[in-house]
Amino acid sequence: MLIRAGERESLRSPDVPGPEGCVIPIGETAWPSPFPNELEFNAPVHGSWNIVHIGMLMPECHQIYVCADNCMRGVIMTAAEMREEERFHFVLLEEEDIYEGNLEDVTIEGISDCLERLPERPPCVMVFLVCLHHFVGTNAGRVYEELEKRFPDICFLRCWMDPVMQKRGLTPDQKARKAMLDPLEPLPFTVEDRVAVLGDNRRLEESSDICRLLSGAGFSVGQIMDCRTFAKYRELAGSRLFITRSYMGLYGMKGLKKRLGRPLLYMPPAMGYDEIDSLLGALAGALSLPAPDTAPLRERADRALAHALEKIGRTPIAIDVLGVPRPLGLARLLTEHGFRVSCVFLDAFSEEEKEDYEWLKDRLPSLRISATVHVRLRRLHGRREVFLGEEGREGDKVLAIGPKAAFFLDTGHFVNLVEMNGMWGYDGIIRLAGLMEEAFDFEKDTRDLVPRKGLGCVSCV
Amino acid sequence: MRQAYIQTPCYTGDVSGACSALYELGGMTVMHDPSGCNSTYNTHDEIRWYDRESLIFLSGLTDLDVILGDDERLIGDVCRAAEALHPAFIALVNSPLPWLNGTDFDAVCRLIGERTSLPAFHVPTNGMHDYVRGAGLALETWARHFVKEPRAGREKGKIRANLMGLTPLDFALRDTVSSLRSLLSEAGFEPWSFWAMDDDPENLKRASEADVSLVVSAAGLRAARFLERTFGVPYLAAFPAMGIRDRVWSLLEETASSGKSRSLSHALDLGKEEEGALFLVGEPVTMGSLAAAVHARTGRPCRVLVPLEETETLLGPCFTRVSGEEEIRRALKGAGAVLADPMYRPLVPEGADLVPLPHLAYSGRIFLKEIPDLTAFVPEGL
Numbered sequence: 001m002l003i004r005a006g007e008r009e010s011l012r013s014p015d016v017p018g019p020e021g022c023v024i025p026i027g028e029t030a031w032p033s034p035f036p037n038e039l040e041f042n043a044p045v046h047g048s049w050n051i052v053h054i055g056m057l058m059p060e061c062h063q064i065y066v067c068a069d070n071c072m073r074g075v076i077m078t079a080a081e082m083r084e085e086e087r088f089h090f091v092l093l094e095e096e097d098i099y100e101g102n103l104e105d106v107t108i109e110g111i112s113d114c115l116e117r118l119p120e121r122p123p124c125v126m127v128f129l130v131c132l133h134h135f136v137g138t139n140a141g142r143v144y145e146e147l148e149k150r151f152p153d154i155c156f157l158r159c160w161m162d163p164v165m166q167k168r169g170l171t172p173d174q175k176a177r178k179a180m181l182d183p184l185e186p187l188p189f190t191v192e193d194r195v196a197v198l199g200d201n202r203r204l205e206e207s208s209d210i211c212r213l214l215s216g217a218g219f220s221v222g223q224i225m226d227c228r229t230f231a232k233y234r235e236l237a238g239s240r241l242f243i244t245r246s247y248m249g250l251y252g253m254k255g256l257k258k259r260l261g262r263p264l265l266y267m268p269p270a271m272g273y274d275e276i277d278s279l280l281g282a283l284a285g286a287l288s289l290p291a292p293d294t295a296p297l298r299e300r301a302d303r304a305l306a307h308a309l310e311k312i313g314r315t316p317i318a319i320d321v322l323g324v325p326r327p328l329g330l331a332r333l334l335t336e337h338g339f340r341v342s343c344v345f346l347d348a349f350s351e352e353e354k355e356d357y358e359w360l361k362d363r364l365p366s367l368r369i370s371a372t373v374h375v376r377l378r379r380l381h382g383r384r385e386v387f388l389g390e391e392g393r394e395g396d397k398v399l400a401i402g403p404k405a406a407f408f409l410d411t412g413h414f415v416n417l418v419e420m421n422g423m424w425g426y427d428g429i430i431r432l433a434g435l436m437e438e439a440f441d442f443e444k445d446t447r448d449l450v451p452r453k454g455l456g457c458v459s460c461v
Numbered sequence: 462m463r464q465a466y467i468q469t470p471c472y473t474g475d476v477s478g479a480c481s482a483l484y485e486l487g488g489m490t491v492m493h494d495p496s497g498c499n500s501t502y503n504t505h506d507e508i509r510w511y512d513r514e515s516l517i518f519l520s521g522l523t524d525l526d527v528i529l530g531d532d533e534r535l536i537g538d539v540c541r542a543a544e545a546l547h548p549a550f551i552a553l554v555n556s557p558l559p560w561l562n563g564t565d566f567d568a569v570c571r572l573i574g575e576r577t578s579l580p581a582f583h584v585p586t587n588g589m590h591d592y593v594r595g596a597g598l599a600l601e602t603w604a605r606h607f608v609k610e611p612r613a614g615r616e617k618g619k620i621r622a623n624l625m626g627l628t629p630l631d632f633a634l635r636d637t638v639s640s641l642r643s644l645l646s647e648a649g650f651e652p653w654s655f656w657a658m659d660d661d662p663e664n665l666k667r668a669s670e671a672d673v674s675l676v677v678s679a680a681g682l683r684a685a686r687f688l689e690r691t692f693g694v695p696y697l698a699a700f701p702a703m704g705i706r707d708r709v710w711s712l713l714e715e716t717a718s719s720g721k722s723r724s725l726s727h728a729l730d731l732g733k734e735e736e737g738a739l740f741l742v743g744e745p746v747t748m749g750s751l752a753a754a755v756h757a758r759t760g761r762p763c764r765v766l767v768p769l770e771e772t773e774t775l776l777g778p779c780f781t782r783v784s785g786e787e788e789i790r791r792a793l794k795g796a797g798a799v800l801a802d803p804m805y806r807p808l809v810p811e812g813a814d815l816v817p818l819p820h821l822a823y824s825g826r827i828f829l830k831e832i833p834d835l836t837a838f839v840p841e842g843l
Contacts (some may be wrong), residue, residue: 039520039538040518042499042519050500067497068587068589069471069588069591071501073505074501077827085468086468089466091465091466109462117465131495135527135558135561164523164524168524168525379546453504461826461829
């Protein structure tokens with residue numbers, strides 16, 4: 001074995017202070033990594049979407065994975081739990097395939113066999129190669145060249161399930177979202193009154209500020225969730241403007257912008273009024289529309305938050321990054337509106353939240369930041385005093401926004417959402433305020449709900 | 462192609478099997494893997510997170526770790542976690558990439574053991590086998606490290622029986638384990654150690670003092686063989702299904718007195734006619750015993766298809782080892798009925814009934830609420 005000689009380039013912070021080592025007041029955190037990067041505990045909270053959920057958004061598309069048993073099972077069961085097993089197939093890799101160095105052949109023959117046995121040939125197939133393919137130097141180009149020769153009627157999307165690469169590069173999720181955009185090819189025409197919202201997992205609702213602005217100006221909104229066929233999906237390439245709300249979708253969307261030569265707007269799920277206004281202004285500008293008057297929306301959002309505050313009062317609130325992509329932004333928004341935000345669950349800060357981080361560090365330095373994968377968390381389930389301090393006295397009511405916060409606080413009073421459930425802007429804030437009130441009033445069965453995979457997808461569990 | 466699947470899942474893998482087997486033994490188990498093995502195990506192969514303490518973690522292996530072979534990161538991280546959490550032992554479970562780059566786990570464990578003063582061992586899985594192998598390896602490795610020499614001066618008494626191969630992967634309903642304990646007692650045996658659910662690890666360390674081991678699933682076979690090889694404790698592979706219990710108890714007694722290990726499957730005559738028979742698909746010890754119970758009750762011919770590894774010595778004359786969904790489909794041709802996990806339904810031939818018996822190691826948590834106490838299970842409609 002090898003032991004590293006000399007200093008390690010540090011991926012981790014020095015020894016962590018604070019209660020139990022995995023919960024730190026924001027005033028004492030290091031930017032952008034407040035916690036050491038060490039062994040990980042995976043809490044039984046599975047609402048986030050994985051590559052199977054994401055891929056199943058593609059209409060008529062099947063997924064084929066080429067992988068070893070243990071990793072394979074996770075994706076198989078994901079598809080089965082969402083009742084999509086008919087669109088899921090796989091090729092199991094064995095030791096001999098590695099010893100004999102014929103991973104390309106096994107991959108090609110296995111995928112071909114799956115396709116030949118299907119009662120109907122799908123128009124599109126997402127092929128997922130894995131970490132092993134990287135490390136034995138599989139010629140992925142040869143694999144796809146041969147598959148495309150054998151099945152010229154199928155569009156093969158080049159995907160990876162290679163989490164070993166994700167800490168220094170793109171995640172499998174980012175690569176899958178990019179691959180799903182690859183079938184969108186340049187078209188000789190533009191659908192002038194259509195805007196496509198892509199690269200996201202959750203559907204943008206008609207009530208959102210974005211959709212209202214667009215529909216008010218006579219634009220239709222194209223989303224993958226609304227396409228019933230692969231052919232219809234490909235037509236989205238003719239849209240006049242592309243929008244993505246997700247940072248994870250941005251890598252693929254930038255490639256799409258370059259390929260199609262069409263404008264792209266990144267409209268993240270901002271929580272601050274000024275940022276929302278600025279994003280809506282940019283959208284209007286991109287379509288040569290006047291900037292929207294958001295004053296009435298601001299007022300409505302303020303009213304909704306005030307209404308929620310009246311009910312929730314000074315009840316301690318915890319927010320997690322799984323539920324809300326901008327947890328610090330939400331913590332700031334709620335604090336500004338009089339709520340008591342006590343804890344935010346995240347493992348690293350996002351560059352997009354730097355301003356909110358500085359604001360909270362300055363105005364609310366006691367806000368606790370808790371890791372979600374730190375090993376000590378295994379023994380902290382329900383230990384509210386660790387996450388909330390004095391505010392988390394036993395028996396007192398707490399409110400969680402997001403399933404991981406609900407799990408760690410062991411509360412049934414929580415807003416069960418992932419990626420804001422697709423909600424955006426003022427509309428998102430107004431609806432979230434309503435969900436907070438509902439969660440405050442009614443207890444959910446946390447143990448039953450949070451282990452379910454891919455919140456928003458079908459789950460038979 | 463045998464390795465290609467279009468309609469059915471694969472069984473729980475070896476990494477999950479190892480973690481499941483070690484879950485209740487008080488140690489800290491670390492999967493040396495980037496992510497996939499951990500999320501699979503955590504989500505689909507383990508159901509005890511809320512109910513039982515455990516320390517099962519992921520190393521978060523990166524591409525640089527694999528390429529540069531920098532084991533110090535793993536060693537340091539494991540030692541720091543052990544210092545914070547005080548486990549009884551440390552187990553490292555291997556996955557495909559450390560297997561591929563030939564990580565020297567013996568050396569890694571030796572260093573961890575020296576630094577933490579804790580017993581440290583590794584389970585030589587690689588993510589490419591099924592749970593029977595993984596759980597088997599884990600229990601065998603644990604046994605090698607912790608089972609003590611028998612104490613001298615034992616008084617004569619009831620026959621002491623270890624129960625081998627207990628994990629939720631085969632016995633998801635915990636009632637099955639308590640039923641097994643009660644049944645053993647009622648039959649006049651002394652339940653000695655339960656490998657590895659619902660028991661104190663200290664009892665398992667005394668497994669060498671048992672008179673016999675009852676292997677209730679293939680996952681327990683390796684550890685049972687270790688006890689036989691090292692301490693002379695013979696084993697019987699059988700599950701006391703309703704309808705054949707007396708036969709199992711009598712064989713268990715005979716095994717204890719003769720010192721000769723055996724498997725119930727080898728003695729089974731499940732009928733001559735294969736056409737129209739009841740085919741049972743799954744784990745060979747439980748399915749074989751259920752087949753014997755059905756045959757004893759109804760006279761219906763039965764056949765057992767075994768799609769799991771390390772089971773060859775458990776296969777009797779009416780058993781067939783199968784691999785891959787096409788082979789299972791072919792083997793089921795002519796079946797009158799099939800008793801199997803509901804996710805085998807696409808392979809059941811037209812005209813044959815499927816009698817569902819959900820198995821956590823196959824359909825995961827999808828049918829969890831329908832998994833019965835196997836000791837009381839009587840298939841309906843046969």
